[in-house]
Amino acid sequence: MPDSPETTRYEPSRAEPEVFARWEDAGVFRSDPADDGRETFSIAIPPPNVTGALHMGHALNGSIQDALIRLNRMRGKNVRWTVGTDHAGIATQTKVEQALVAEGTSREEVGREAFLERTQAWRQQYGGTIIGQFRRLGCSADYAHERFTMDDGYVEAVLKVFVALYEQGLIYRDTYLVNWDPGSRSAISDLEVEDREETDTLVEIAYPLKEAVGDLTEVVVATVRPETMLGDVAVAVNPQDDRFKHLIGSTVVLPFVGRELPIIGDDYVKTDFGTGCLKITPAHDPNDFELGNRHGLEPLNVIGEDGRITGGYAPQFEGLTAAEARTAIVDALREQGAIRGEEPYVHTVPFSQRSGERIEPLISLQWFMRMDELAKPAADVVRDGRVRIHPESQSRRYLAWLDEIRPWVLSRQLWWGHQIPVWYRADEVYCGTTAPEGDGWERDPDVLDTWFSSALWPFATLGWPEETPELEAFYPTSVLSTARDILFLWVARMVMTGLRFAGDVPFTDVYCHSVIQAPDGRRMSKSLGTGIDPLDLIDGGPRPAVFAKKGKKGKLEDPGDFPAYGADAVRFGLLAMSSTQDVRFSEEKIAQGKQLTTKLSNAVRFAVGRLEEHLEGAAAGVTGETLPTRLEDRWIVSRTERIARETAQRIDEFDFSKAALGLYDFVYGELCDWYLELVKGRDAATDPDLARVLGWALRRTLQIAHPVIPFVTEESWSTLPGAEGLLAVSPLPATDDALLSSDAEERLGRVIDVITTVRSWRNGANVPPGPVLPVRVEAEGYDDEALALIARLARLESSTDAGDAVPVAIPGGQLAILAGEHVDPEAERARVEKRRAEVEQAIASTEGRLSNEKFVSRAPAEVIAAERAKVDALREELRTL
RNA sequence: GCGCGAUUAGCUCAGUUGGUUAGAGCGCACGCUUGACAUGCGUGAGGUCACAAGUUCGAGUCUUGUAUCGCGCACCA
Numbered sequence: 006m007p008d009s010p011e012t013t014r015y016e017p018s019r020a021e022p023e024v025f026a027r028w029e030d031a032g033v034f035r036s037d038p039a040d041d042g043r044e045t046f047s048i049a050i051p052p053p054n055v056t057g058a059l060h061m062g063h064a065l066n067g068s069i070q071d072a073l074i075r076l077n078r079m080r081g082k083n084v085r086w087t088v089g090t091d092h093a094g095i096a097t098q099t100k101v102e103q104a105l106v107a108e109g110t111s112r113e114e115v116g117r118e119a120f121l122e123r124t125q126a127w128r129q130q131y132g133g134t135i136i137g138q139f140r141r142l143g144c145s146a147d148y149a150h151e152r153f154t155m156d157d158g159y160v161e162a163v164l165k166v167f168v169a170l171y172e173q174g175l176i177y178r179d180t181y182l183v184n185w186d187p188g189s190r191s192a193i194s195d196l197e198v199e200d201r202e203e204t205d206t207l208v209e210i211a212y213p214l215k216e217a218v219g220d221l222t223e224v225v226v227a228t229v230r231p232e233t234m235l236g237d238v239a240v241a242v243n244p245q246d247d248r249f250k251h252l253i254g255s256t257v258v259l260p261f262v263g264r265e266l267p268i269i270g271d272d273y274v275k276t277d278f279g280t281g282c283l284k285i286t287p288a289h290d291p292n293d294f295e296l297g298n299r300h301g302l303e304p305l306n307v308i309g310e311d312g313r314i315t316g317g318y319a320p321q322f323e324g325l326t327a328a329e330a331r332t333a334i335v336d337a338l339r340e341q342g343a344i345r346g347e348e349p350y351v352h353t354v355p356f357s358q359r360s361g362e363r364i365e366p367l368i369s370l371q372w373f374m375r376m377d378e379l380a381k382p383a384a385d386v387v388r389d390g391r392v393r394i395h396p397e398s399q400s401r402r403y404l405a406w407l408d409e410i411r412p413w414v415l416s417r418q419l420w421w422g423h424q425i426p427v428w429y430r431a432d433e434v435y436c437g438t439t440a441p442e443g444d445g446w447e448r449d450p451d452v453l454d455t456w457f458s459s460a461l462w463p464f465a466t467l468g469w470p471e472e473t474p475e476l477e478a479f480y481p482t483s484v485l486s487t488a489r490d491i492l493f494l495w496v497a498r499m500v501m502t503g504l505r506f507a508g509d510v511p512f513t514d515v516y517c518h519s520v521i522q523a524p525d526g527r528r529m530s531k532s533l534g535t536g537i538d539p540l541d542l543i544d545g546g547p548r549p550a551v552f553a554k555k556g557k558k559g560k561l562e563d564p565g566d567f568p569a570y571g572a573d574a575v576r577f578g579l580l581a582m583s584s585t586q587d588v589r590f591s592e593e594k595i596a597q598g599k600q601l602t603t604k605l606s607n608a609v610r611f612a613v614g615r616l617e618e619h620l621e622g623a624a625a626g627v628t629g630e631t632l633p634t635r636l637e638d639r640w641i642v643s644r645t646e647r648i649a650r651e652t653a654q655r656i657d658e659f660d661f662s663k664a665a666l667g668l669y670d671f672v673y674g675e676l677c678d679w680y681l682e683l684v685k686g687r688d689a690a691t692d693p694d695l696a697r698v699l700g701w702a703l704r705r706t707l708q709i710a711h712p713v714i715p716f717v718t719e720e721s722w723s724t725l726p727g728a729e730g731l732l733a734v735s736p737l738p739a740t741d742d743a744l745l746s747s748d749a750e751e752r753l754g755r756v757i758d759v760i761t762t763v764r765s766w767r768n769g770a771n772v773p774p775g776p777v778l779p780v781r782v783e784a785e786g787y788d789d790e791a792l793a794l795i796a797r798l799a800r801l802e803s804s805t806d807a808g809d810a811v812p813v814a815i816p817g818g819q820l821a822i823l824a825g826e827h828v829d830p831e832a833e834r835a836r837v838e839k840r841r842a843e844v845e846q847a848i849a850s851t852e853g854r855l856s857n858e859k860f861v862s863r864a865p866a867e868v869i870a871a872e873r874a875k876v877d878a879l880r881e882e883l884r885t886l
Numbered sequence: 887g888c889g890c891g892a893u894u895a896g897c898u899c900a901g902u903u904g905g906u907u908a909g910a911g912c913g914c915a916c917g918c919u920u921g922a923c924a925u926g927c928g929u930g931a932g933g934u935c936a937c938a939a940g941u942u943c944g945a946g947u948c949u950u951g952u953a954u955c956g957c958g959c960a961c962c963a
Contacts, residue, residue, distance in 0.1 A: 611922035768929040859943040
């Protein structure tokens with residue numbers, strides 16, 4: 006809706022892009038590594054997936070980091086916020102492959118080189134989306150230094166680290182059982198596997214003994230994966246198991262294949278599970294692999310990289326997928342009469358987070374990284390506090406993971422990524438940052454796990470391995486803010502590489518933010534229909550059904566669209582939602598943010614109206630030496646100073662919810678509801694303190710609110726007399742205890758109490774809020790100044806009239822209000838009765854406590870005194886009723 | 887299975903080292919065309935603080951147990 010003379014409301018959709026342009030034109034986001042003695046504050050953004058679009062987690066994390074960055078920029082620190090994107094090997098490759106398939110071709114057909122060119126082009130076209138979205142959110146990052154995990158300098162860093170770790174013996178090539186993802190046709194790391202519960206069938210299969218042992222002609226094994234039996238190399242029993250231990254050393258014959266399998270003894274076999282006899286398939290089961298190694302058994306591959314039966318041991322099953330083979334094998338066994346039992350069995354099964362397909366453990370030749378040597382220093386820096394993890398509970402998870410660290414499978418059978426810098430020629434192996442001299446060398450076709458390059462992010466983005474001024478100035482970074490789920494995948498590995506290659510921890514504080522769930526408690530996800538695009542909140546957009554507002558009487562409302570809340574509101578809402586644990590998305594919090602922005606801009610408009618003819622006064626400000634004298638002025642100065650300190654401290658402590666909600670409470674509950682109302686009776690022309698204090702209080706409020714709601718504060722700042730330059734770079738004044746006044750806070754607190762009491766009385770006694778009523782003040786502790794404030798906002802006027810009055814209890818006495826014909830006797834009597842019952846009950850409970858001998862003898866004196874004071878006050882009030 | 891965390895108003899959440907009559911926002915009810923704001927203002931109703939036992943003069947807060955939910959980690963075919 007366009008502005009019109011009637012609607013001067015603040016419109017985020019109009020103001021926010023303008024304000025952002027103002028910041029960029031002024032270059033306030035740009036970092037400068039100049040060593041000018043200033044303290045530095047730096048953050049490296051967790052690089053989002055280059056294929057991705059902004060989701061709620063990015064928006065929350067962007068809001069968090071920007072709040073930290075803006076606060077510290079206004080403190081005068083030399084600030085650097087590095088942004089960029091991650092090449093996201095599998096995700097990106099998949100997208101481009103899909104496009105090729107849609108065109109009727111494939112990556113194999115176009116070849117590696119063309120495929121990579123195609124992928125680069127794709128990234129150029131779509132890779133910028135998410136960074137643009139961060140800008141829309143108001144993130145004040147140093148966009149001029151945007152990085153990508155495959156840009157030239159970054160590649161150099163990755164190669165250098167790989168070669169160094171190879172030379173140090175930490176990176177090696179080995180044949181090992183890995184998590185094979187048939188979907189992406191690549192090995193993946195343990196951390197990319199997720200377990201899901203599946204109902205399979207536990208099948209009991211008879212393997213005939215080659216020679217009967219006594220009466221026994223067969224052993225029965227139990228398995229959920231009969232299709233792997235073609236690769237069986239042994240049957241194991243527990244050597245303590247009296248049923249079977251005498252079979253150790255005997256031989257069984259594998260159905261279909263005819264292979265002779267030894268019966269071996271191993272403690273690993275549970276006697277109370279299944280049949281007590283375990284078939285051993287080292288090539289396709291992690292436990293069997295280890296057991297096979299212990300017994301010197303040779304693994305036999307029967308499932309290939311395509312997830313199909315291979316090996317040629319049983320031609321009738323060759324080429325079937327694992328799932329098909331399972332059915333076929335069980336059917337064939339059933340025909341042979343070899344099935345001894347079948348029962349449903351619920352267990353957890355590994356799936357690829359990448360492709361969603363079931364993991365096939367396969368033996369293959371891969372590059373690995375030994376982690377034990379790197380883990381210890383990474384654990385030490387957390388134990389000794391050089392890296393602090395917030396909330397603290399997460400550091401226990403971090404340490405527990407490092408304690409049980411396993412080698413990391415580095416190689417991925419992909420094309421998009423950092424190709425492994427190793428070349429082979431016959432038996433020769435060469436590892437180096439450039440190709441070896443001579444003919445006949447062939448480079449390893451695999452690429453590195455994307456997280457290998459991500460692990461270098463905090464220093465590679467600052468120019469490492471060059472010794473750049475940026476690296477000197479901004480490393481170690483200050484804070485890393487991220488979701489918990491990549492604490493291991495990423496954070497721990499950054500600590501390891503940072504310590505080893507950049508000579509220091511990569512950051513001093515790690516903040517693990519909440520995961521925002523859908524309102525029904527499920528995870529936010531596009532496929533579930535529980536995700537929302539933050540841009541749809543900012544600029545308006547479709548509201549998915551689970552986000553529908555609850556109608557009256559539980560009726561489902563048409564979800565409709567989100568209104569355009571604006572970036573400030575979304576930032577506020579996300580910060581207000583966040584917590585030390587996961588939270589549900591709450592549109593109300595976003596709406597609260599919208600209200601705050603509207604309220605604040607209205608408050609500024611009010612102030613501008615009062616100040617525009619008193620510019621000099623408005624600009625003068627308030628210091629400890631130039632304190633105002635009036636009660637409400639001293640109060641707002643003290644309250645503003647306090648909230649400014651609290652808010653900054655809460656942001657520093659990563660308590661974003663309290664920071665945001667505290668600002669809301671202050672702006673609504675103190676600045677607007679009280680201060681602005683209290684000063685409305687004053688005239689700036691004759692009252693120089695008014696312009697001075699009003700201008701100061703609003704400027705300070707805009708400053709301290711700016712890290713949370715940067716747009717509306719900047720826009721308002723530009724209209725406010727006495728505010729110079731851009732708010733984003735306006736220096737925060739040092740804290741000054743002289744601005745605080747507990748006395749003014751207490752005295753004005755009483756004024757507020759009395760006004761509220763009178764309003765409440767009016768409402769309960771059916772006295773209209775409008776008319777100004779005469780009152781006899783029969784109470785101690787109120788000076789003329791306080792009484793004048795009370796009179797105006799409670800709509801009372803002092804009187805000496807001795808007529809009939811309604812007594813209203815206030816601290817220190819009562820107000821005798823001459824309500825005349827306004828009072829509704831019935832309502833008044835009901836009010837008094839109700840209140841009398843409450844007060845009597847409170848007196849009874851308090852006196853009960855005070856007459857308890859043990860309470861009086863054991864409770865601290867101040868608690869007893871408070872109870873006595875309470876009972877006195879209640880008795881006083883009862884007297885007026 | 888082991889570990890961590892949660893359970894407070896209809897909804898989403900605060901609640902400091904145990905100490906008044908447990909708070910906020912939204913929603914709800916009533917009132918208000920008060921000069922920044924009706925996307926506003928004022929007032930109010932609404933809670934056995936999951937359950938049970940214990941410690942204490944006193945427990946939403948501390949201890950133990952139970953239930954429900956969530957999240958990690960480990961998993962036996």
